Amino acid sequence: MKSKRIKISDNSVRRLSKYIRKLKELESSExxxxxxxxxxxxxxxxxxxxxxxxxxxxxxxxxxYGYGVPSLRRGLExxxxxxxxxxxxxxxxxxxxxxxxxxxxxxxxxxxxxxAFDIDPGIVGERVGEIMVQNRIALDEQLTREAPDITxxxxxxxxxxxxxxxxxxxxxxxxxxxxNTEILSPYSPVLVENVxxxxxxxxxxxxxxxxxxxxxx
Amino acid sequence: MKSKRIKISDNSVRRLSKYIRKLKELESSExxxxxxxxxxxxxxxxxxxxxxxxxxxxxxxxxxYGYGVPSLRRGLExxxxxxxxxxxxxxxxxxxxxxxxxxxxxxxxxxxxxxAFDIDPGIVGERVGEIMVQNRIALDEQLTREAPDITxxxxxxxxxxxxxxxxxxxxxxxxxxxxNTEILSPYSPVLVENVxxxxxxxxxxxxxxxxxxxxxx
DNA sequence: TAGATTGTTAATCGATTAACAATC
DNA sequence: TAGATTGTTAATCGATTAACAATC
Numbered sequence: 001m002k003s004k005r006i007k008i009s010d011n012s013v014r015r016l017s018k019y020i021r022k023l024k025e026l027e028s029s030e031x032x033x034x035x036x037x038x039x040x041x042x043x044x045x046x047x048x049x050x051x052x053x054x055x056x057x058x059x060x061x062x063x064x065y066g067y068g069v070p071s072l073r074r075g076l077e078x079x080x081x082x083x084x085x086x087x088x089x090x091x092x093x094x095x096x097x098x099x100x101x102x103x104x105x106x107x108x109x110x111x112x113x114x115x116a117f118d119i120d121p122g123i124v125g126e127r128v129g130e131i132m133v134q135n136r137i138a139l140d141e142q143l144t145r146e147a148p149d150i151t152x153x154x155x156x157x158x159x160x161x162x163x164x165x166x167x168x169x170x171x172x173x174x175x176x177x178x179x180n181t182e183i184l185s186p187y188s189p190v191l192v193e194n195v196x197x198x199x200x201x202x203x204x205x206x207x208x209x210x211x212x213x214x215x216x217x
Numbered sequence: 218m219k220s221k222r223i224k225i226s227d228n229s230v231r232r233l234s235k236y237i238r239k240l241k242e243l244e245s246s247e248x249x250x251x252x253x254x255x256x257x258x259x260x261x262x263x264x265x266x267x268x269x270x271x272x273x274x275x276x277x278x279x280x281x282y283g284y285g286v287p288s289l290r291r292g293l294e295x296x297x298x299x300x301x302x303x304x305x306x307x308x309x310x311x312x313x314x315x316x317x318x319x320x321x322x323x324x325x326x327x328x329x330x331x332x333a334f335d336i337d338p339g340i341v342g343e344r345v346g347e348i349m350v351q352n353r354i355a356l357d358e359q360l361t362r363e364a365p366d367i368t369x370x371x372x373x374x375x376x377x378x379x380x381x382x383x384x385x386x387x388x389x390x391x392x393x394x395x396x397n398t399e400i401l402s403p404y405s406p407v408l409v410e411n412v413x414x415x416x417x418x419x420x421x422x423x424x425x426x427x428x429x430x431x432x433x434x
Numbered sequence: 435t436a437g438a439t440t441g442t443t444a445a446t447c448g449a450t451t452a453a454c455a456a457t458c
Numbered sequence: 459t460a461g462a463t464t465g466t467t468a469a470t471c472g473a474t475t476a477a478c479a480a481t482c
Contacts, residue, residue, distance in 0.1 A: 046452090064457070193421035198321075202237075
C-alpha cells in the first residue's frame with residue numbers, strides 16, 4: 001500500500017489529466033526529465049503547485065534532477081487507475097453517442113466499451129464503429145449479466161431523468177452525463193460526471209462579454 | 218451602469234449556468250418565487266453561497282420573500298450576456314461538429330452560428346442541419362468579412378495546433394475547443410474554453426477507483 | 435406587527451504560493 | 459563538492475460558511 005492517505009482536492013484530480021496529456025507530448029519528443037519549474041511554465045501553473053500536487057499523488061521526483069518523464073506519466077496513470085480496466089456501456093446512440101463510439105479513445109483511458117443501446121428501431125441492429133447497437137431488452141439483460149462500472153448517458157434531454165432513474169434502479173453506480181441536464185439528486189450516492197456543453201459555452205460568452213465591456217468595440 | 222465592479226470568481230461564473238438551468242425548470246413548473254435555502258437544497262449548495270453569488274451578480278432578492286423565479290432567470294441571463302448575440306463559426310465537421318450543428322441549442326445560448334468549414338472534399342458542399350459546409354477558402358473569406366466572436370474547434374487532434382495558430386493569426390479571439398488537446402500557450406491572450414472529454418472521463422475513473430478501494434468488490 | 439429571508443460583514447476553511455532544509 | 463531541484467512546512471490568499479442586522 002503505497003498511497004498516502006491524504007485528501008486530494010477535486011482540483012488536483014482534474015489537473016492530473018492535464019499533466020498526463022503534457023507528459024505524453026514530452027515523451028514523444030523524447031524529453032527524459034523535466035523540472036516542476038519547466039512543467040509549470042508549459043501549463044501556466046506555478047512550480048509550487050506542481051510539486052504540491054505530485055507529492056500528494058506519490059513520490060515521483062528526484063531532488064536536483066526533476067521528474068523522469070516516462071516514469072511520472074506511468075505513475076500518474078496508475079493513480080488515475082488507467083490500468084484498472086473499467087467497463088462501460090453507452091445509452092442513447094444519437095450524434096453525440098456515435099461521435100464517442102467512433103472517435104473517443106476509450107482504451108487509452110483504460111475503459112472497455114461493452115455495448116451501446118437505444119430504443120429507436122431505426123438504429124437498433126445497426127453497426128456503429130466496432131459496435132452493434134442493441135435494444136432496451138438487451139440493455140436490461142446487460143445490466144443483469146454484467147453491471148458496467150460506467151454508464152455513458154447520451155439520450156435526449158427529455159428522456160434524461162427517466163433513463164437515469166431506471167439505470168440507478170438497475171444498479172448503475174457511475175454515470176458520465178452528456179444530456180445537458182442535471183440528473184439525479186445532489187444527494188444521490190451515484191457518481192455523476194457532467195459534460196455540460198451549454199455551461200461551457202455560456203461561461204465562454206461571459207468572459208467574451210466581460211472583455212468587450214472593458215475594451216468596447 | 219448597474220453592475221458592481223467586484224471580481225467574480227471563475228467558480229461563481231460556472232455556477233451561473235447551473236442556476237439558470239434550474240430556474241428554467243422551476244419556471245416551467247410555474248414556481249413564482251424561491252428562497253436561497255430551497256434553491257440550495259435543489260442544487261446541493263448552501264444558502265449562503267447562493268446569496269453570495271447572486272448578490273455579487275446583481276440585486277435580485279427581496280428580504281422575507283426570496284427571489285422571483287422569472288426575473289432572476291432573466292437577470293442572470295443578462296449577466297451572462299445571453300442577449301448580446303455573439304456570433305460563431307464551426308471548424309471541422311466530423312462527428313462532434315455534426316452533433317453540435319444538429320443538436321446544440323445555440324440560439325438558446327444567445328449564439329448565432331454563421332457557418333461551418335472543413336477541408337475534406339467529401340463533406341464540403343454537404344448540408345448538415347441548416348448549414349452548408351464550406352471549404353478552407355471560404356473560411357478565409359469569412360474571417361476577413363466578419364470575424365466571429367467565437368470559433369468552435371472540432372478538427373482532429375493532429376490538426377488542432379496548426380488550425381488554432383492559423384485562426385489566431387487571422388484574428389480569432391475566442392475558441393471553444395473540442396480537440397482534446399491543449400491548444401495555444403497558456404500566456405496567449407486568446408480566450409480558450411476547453412471541453413476535454415478525456416479529462417472528464419479520467420476524473421470519473423479516479424473517483425470510481427477510489428470508491429472501489431474503500432469498499433473492495 | 436410577526437415571520438421570513440435577504441444582503442453583507444465576520445469567521446472559518448481550504449487551496450495556492452513562498453521559502454527552505456534535505457538530498458541527489 | 460557545488461548546483462539544482464525536490465518534498466514539505468509555514469504564510470498568504472481566496473472562497474465558502476456562519477451569523478445577524480436590515481427590511482419586506
